[in-house]
Amino acid sequence: MGSVELTGTLFDIQGFSVHDGPGCRTLIFLKGCPLSCRWCSNPEGRNPFPEPLYRQIKCTLDGLCVEACPHQAASIVTGKLILDRTRCRSCTTFECTAACCTEALQRGGYSMTVDELYYLIQRDRQYWGSRGGITLTGGEPFFQPEFTAAVLKRCHTAYIHTAVETCGEVPASAIEPSLPYLDWLFFDLKQMDPGLHREGTGHSNRQILENAQWLSGAYSGRMVYRMTIVPGYNDKPEHISRLAGFISSTGGNEINLLPLHHLGREKYPLTGRCYYTDELHVPSQEALLGIREILVSEGIVCYIGSETPF
Ligand code: SF4
Ligand code: SF4
Missing domain, CATH: 3.20.20.70 (Aldolase class I)
Known part of the structure; x- marks a missing residue:
């Protein structure tokens, strides 16, 4: 190897x-x-690890990131996007940022x-x-x-x-x-x-x-x-x-x-x-x-x- x-x-x-x-x-x-x-x-x-950066002002709450995240880290609760960032700590794939059409979610790092x-x-x-x-x-x-x-x-x-x-x-x-x-x-x-x-x-x-x-x-x-x-x-x-x-x-x-x-x-x-x-x-x-x-x-x-x- x-x-x-x-x-x-x-x-x-x-x-x-x-x-x-x-x-x-x-x-x-x-x-x-x-x-x-x-x-x-x-x-x-x-x-020390890459993390999602979330700009609420750009978010349309369409839930695309919620559907895309394979770790159930994103959810919409009473009209707000909630990220369970402890689940994002070891994420390497960032499906949420790829799914987000408005750039409300972007990869930091x-x-x-x-x-x-x-x-x-x-x-x-x-x-x-x-x-x-x-x-x-x-x-x-x-x-x-x-x-x-x-x-x-x-x-x-x-x-x-x-x-x-x-x-x-x-x-x-x-x-x-x-x-x-x-x-x-x-x-x-x-x-x-x-x-x-x-x-x-x-x-x-x-x-x-x-x-x-x-x-x-x-x-x-x-x-x-x-x-x-x-x-x-x-x-x-x-x-x-x-x-x-x-x-x-x-x-x-x-x-x-x-x-x-x-x-x-x-x-x-x-x-x-x-x-x-x-x-x-x-x-x-x-x-x-x-x-x-x-x-x-x-x-x-x-x-x-x-x-x-x-
Ligand atoms: S960074 Fe990874 S774990 Fe966190 S919401 Fe996005 S896809 Fe899910
Ligand atoms: S995909 Fe983007 S615009 Fe849609 S709910 Fe998630 S962060 Fe907001």
């Missing part, structure tokens, strides 16, 4: 990004993330081999210019460690610049195989206090901080920290000073602050999730500048939004 070809599960590929690494880049969004950040803007990237992905990647090459390349994001790229390492290796050996954005909540052994092929790393931090970190993301920050310390010795490419500023959660001066102290302790000195936004709100219902984050405010530019002032006073170089020099 032949060996099974390595595949990864993706949920999007986007070209022409200028904010996630040097030059013009192709962003590759991998599915699956160990964290559940309350402010996550890519809820369709959280589950698909599998690809390294060769298939590389074929798509290299078609963008002409748009990258001399400095561009690919950025793996998600979801969490190191949640699929073998696939991520294989894609990075394939690109690196073809002289394509490689970047990853990670939340760090994976074993170091999931990151290590990728390091020789990685030119740039965005390392996301959320909160220095382990209890508050758990409150905001569902996990303690222990492994994340350990990985950041370990990478300071293990990784020789450029590593820029990133933090989404969530007012009331991680914007207090004492927290920012603690953040600065941690970054310095890893030998790092750069952070990119990203303001919380609500652009992901509309995607929550597509995946059957509720958006609980409306009460969180978007930070003002003034507040971000105040945070930068603290970081700079502690010796950290701070970029706000798309200011990161690549």
Whole structure:
């Protein structure tokens, strides 16, 4: 029997990004993330498997998906389409989306081999210019460690610049195989206090901080920290000073602050999730500048939004 070809599960590929690494880049969004950040803007990237995305506004309730589903996961109850998503977890065939004539149901996520992905990647090459390349994001790229390492290796050996954005909540052994092929790393931090970190993301920050310390010795490419500023959660001066102290302790000195936004709100219902984050405010530019002032006073170089020099 032949060996099974390595595949990864993706949920999007986007070209022409200028904010996630040097030059013009192709962003590759991998599915699956160990964290559940309350402010996550890519809820369709959280589950590691493909899933149905349902747009109620397009649904005519004709029941074609109900008839088509071989797992009895879809039903119409009192004028509403109900999906038993626990039955969809292992679905590979998505008869419901094929049957749906209005695109109310669409498949979120698909599998690809390294060769298939590389074929798509290299078609963008002409748009990258001399400095561009690919950025793996998600979801969490190191949640699929073998696939991520294989894609990075394939690109690196073809002289394509490689970047990853990670939340760090994976074993170091999931990151290590990728390091020789990685030119740039965005390392996301959320909160220095382990209890508050758990409150905001569902996990303690222990492994994340350990990985950041370990990478300071293990990784020789450029590593820029990133933090989404969530007012009331991680914007207090004492927290920012603690953040600065941690970054310095890893030998790092750069952070990119990203303001919380609500652009992901509309995607929550597509995946059957509720958006609980409306009460969180978007930070003002003034507040971000105040945070930068603290970081700079502690010796950290701070970029706000798309200011990161690549
Ligand atoms: S994704 Fe699969 S299991 Fe779920 S409703 Fe569609 S066909 Fe049925
Ligand atoms: S097939 Fe499409 S339009 Fe028809 S009930 Fe299902 S989701 Fe709605």
